[in-house]
Amino acid sequence: MDDLGIQIEQAVQTIRKKWNRDACIGLILGTGLGTFVDHIEDAVTIPFSDIPHFCKSTALGHVGQLVCGQLENTPVIAMQGRFHFYEGYTLQQITFPVRVFKAMGISLLIVTSASGGMNPQHQPGQLIVIDDHINLMGDNPLAGFNDDSLGPRYPDMSQPYDAELIEKALQLARKQNIPAQRGVYVGVKGPNYETRAEYRFFRTIGGDVVGMSTVPETLVAVHSGLRVLGLSTVTNVCLPDALQPVTGEDVIEVANRASRDMTTIIRGIIKEESPSQTNR
Numbered sequence: 001m002d003d004l005g006i007q008i009e010q011a012v013q014t015i016r017k018k019w020n021r022d023a024c025i026g027l028i029l030g031t032g033l034g035t036f037v038d039h040i041e042d043a044v045t046i047p048f049s050d051i052p053h054f055c056k057s058t059a060l061g062h063v064g065q066l067v068c069g070q071l072e073n074t075p076v077i078a079m080q081g082r083f084h085f086y087e088g089y090t091l092q093q094i095t096f097p098v099r100v101f102k103a104m105g106i107s108l109l110i111v112t113s114a115s116g117g118m119n120p121q122h123q124p125g126q127l128i129v130i131d132d133h134i135n136l137m138g139d140n141p142l143a144g145f146n147d148d149s150l151g152p153r154y155p156d157m158s159q160p161y162d163a164e165l166i167e168k169a170l171q172l173a174r175k176q177n178i179p180a181q182r183g184v185y186v187g188v189k190g191p192n193y194e195t196r197a198e199y200r201f202f203r204t205i206g207g208d209v210v211g212m213s214t215v216p217e218t219l220v221a222v223h224s225g226l227r228v229l230g231l232s233t234v235t236n237v238c239l240p241d242a243l244q245p246v247t248g249e250d251v252i253e254v255a256n257r258a259s260r261d262m263t264t265i266i267r268g269i270i271k272e273e274s275p276s277q278t279n280r
């Protein structure tokens with residue numbers, strides 16, 4: 001086993017000492033969704049600092065622990081807070097938890113985030129079901145040595161976000177009167193928000209929203225053979241000709257307000273994907 005394989009095994013063993021179950025669904029809870037874990041039943045909480053090879057979470061509003069338990073009769077494992085490239089970690093470090101989730105048995109990863117909305121139809125608080133992404137982080141978590149036992153050297157990215165789950169999420173939103181749209185997520189390193197010229201550029205190249213996460217985790221999830229659902233809340237509208245200044249606190253406030261809608265969609269998806277629900 002190579003180094004990464006050993007590190008994954010060490011992290012899994014530590015988690016299994018406290019929660020010895022196989023998980024079905026993994027969740028990476030970004031800005032505004034920290035309290036989502038309150039819905040998890042029989043919850044076992046493990047600080048990231050107790051898990052070998054996990055980084056420390058330093059981002060504003062990100063707690064930094066793993067919460068394992070049951071949601072909608074489904075065993076889930078959730079990161080309450082995530083790691084970002086702008087915190088100074090490598091993309092391999094940031095995405096290590098995805099490898100661990102895969103080894104804990106998940107087949108679906110739900111990734112949430114906050115983002116800036118560049119599509120003129122966007123309103124603050126609106127939900128985006130990520131349809132595709134553009135990697136402008138200037139790096140790739142899959143670069144370097146490839147462990148063929150974890151995934152292929154050249155993974156396909158023709159449909160990184162699961163088409164069936166995108167439809168399901170949009171349908172759930174429609175049923176609940178939650179404003180939601182599909183969109184292309186542009187991933188950047190951060191930590192600054194963008195200039196007018198950058199927002200204009202990202203819109204021109206096909207982006208609907210821009211954010212500082214999601215892309216590395218999705219790349220590793222796809223490499224690992226996982227299905228991915230990406231959900232993002234538009235926290236600030238970024239129209240270059242009428243751009244308003246924005247702060248991290250503004251972003252958190254809007255993301256917190258929109259968390260109810262995001263929670264409804266995630267719970268709905270987990271319920272539909274529950275192994276007890278289907279005959280798969």
Ligand code: HPA
Nearest residue numbers: 114115116193210211212
């Ligand atoms: N840009 C990048 N990341 C973000 C933004 C933004 O405007 N809003 C929330 N996260």
